Amino acid sequence: MVCLHTIDIMDGGVTVVTNPIVNVNVTSTISTFEVKCRFNRGISIAELKGKLEMVVGVCASSMDLELFSVSDKFLQKMDDNDALLGSYAVDDDCRIHVIDRSGCQMGEFDDVSKVEKFEISDDAYDKRTDSARSFMKKHRIGHFNEEETAKKKAEHAAQMEKQKAAADAISVGNRCKVQVPGQPMKLGTVMYVGTTDFKPGYWVGVKYDEPLGKHNGTVEGKQYFECENKYGGFVKPLNVVVGDFPEEDYGLDEM
Numbered sequence: 001m002v003c004l005h006t007i008d009i010m011d012g013g014v015t016v017v018t019n020p021i022v023n024v025n026v027t028s029t030i031s032t033f034e035v036k037c038r039f040n041r042g043i044s045i046a047e048l049k050g051k052l053e054m055v056v057g058v059c060a061s062s063m064d065l066e067l068f069s070v071s072d073k074f075l076q077k078m079d080d081n082d083a084l085l086g087s088y089a090v091d092d093d094c095r096i097h098v099i100d101r102s103g104c105q106m107g108e109f110d111d112v113s114k115v116e117k118f119e120i121s122d123d124a125y126d127k128r129t130d131s132a133r134s135f136m137k138k139h140r141i142g143h144f145n146e147e148e149t150a151k152k153k154a155e156h157a158a159q160m161e162k163q164k165a166a167a168d169a170i171s172v173g174n175r176c177k178v179q180v181p182g183q184p185m186k187l188g189t190v191m192y193v194g195t196t197d198f199k200p201g202y203w204v205g206v207k208y209d210e211p212l213g214k215h216n217g218t219v220e221g222k223q224y225f226e227c228e229n230k231y232g233g234f235v236k237p238l239n240v241v242v243g244d245f246p247e248e249d250y251g252l253d254e255m
Helices: 045-056 122-127 132-138 146-168
Strands: 006-010 013-017 021-028 031-040 063-068 074-077 094-100 175-178 186-195 202-208 232-235 240-242
Touching: 021 045, 031 045, 045 063, 045 094, 146 202, 175 202, 186 232
Parallel strands: 021 094
Antiparallel strands: 006 013, 021 031, 063 074, 063 094, 175 186, 175 240, 186 202, 202 232
16 A cells, blocks of 8 residues: 555646655664654665664564554554565654564663673783873873872872971860851861861861851761851861950840
């Protein structure tokens, strides 16, 4: 049956006009995806299978085709390889369903864990001249730039020494002001000085005079000091200045 689209009536005669191109949806038994495709009605079913092979990944020789209507109702099998696509009742937005007879399962090609991976030893990879590592070595990028790496290590060590020296000058109980770049100045009392489990380096735990902190002295389940919630914070020693900073009177007793 030829799919007819329009009928023109001219000079008392009837002329059948058929669109040579049809837009269909393609599904398969090995994938959950639906693909929109355009085909010429003049190709044979054998040629159609060859084109669908590139779309769904099913070998043409293992392929059975079923045609569904626009309302997704099964119409017929497309089992005559010599017949033309246009000889079937295929119309725009119909669905052609590809059945794979080779035994592949749904989603088999979606699971990358089943794909064999290429592996190479670190020594063998190190000897290759066409690798990213070789390129980085040649151009002295990242940690392959020994001078830059040594410079960064020295800068980090110097910064750690400064932080340690600043921490040594701070004692628990000191009144302090905290000045973190980009944040307002805060007054508080030093509650902890030393290293922590949540980040490397030296830290100062402060109980602020106002609820401007982040916690109650406990970070990631470990208690470093005690205070009311939102009154506690940790800052780097270089951001802490100790001195005679009396707690401000916020006018709570004013009449």
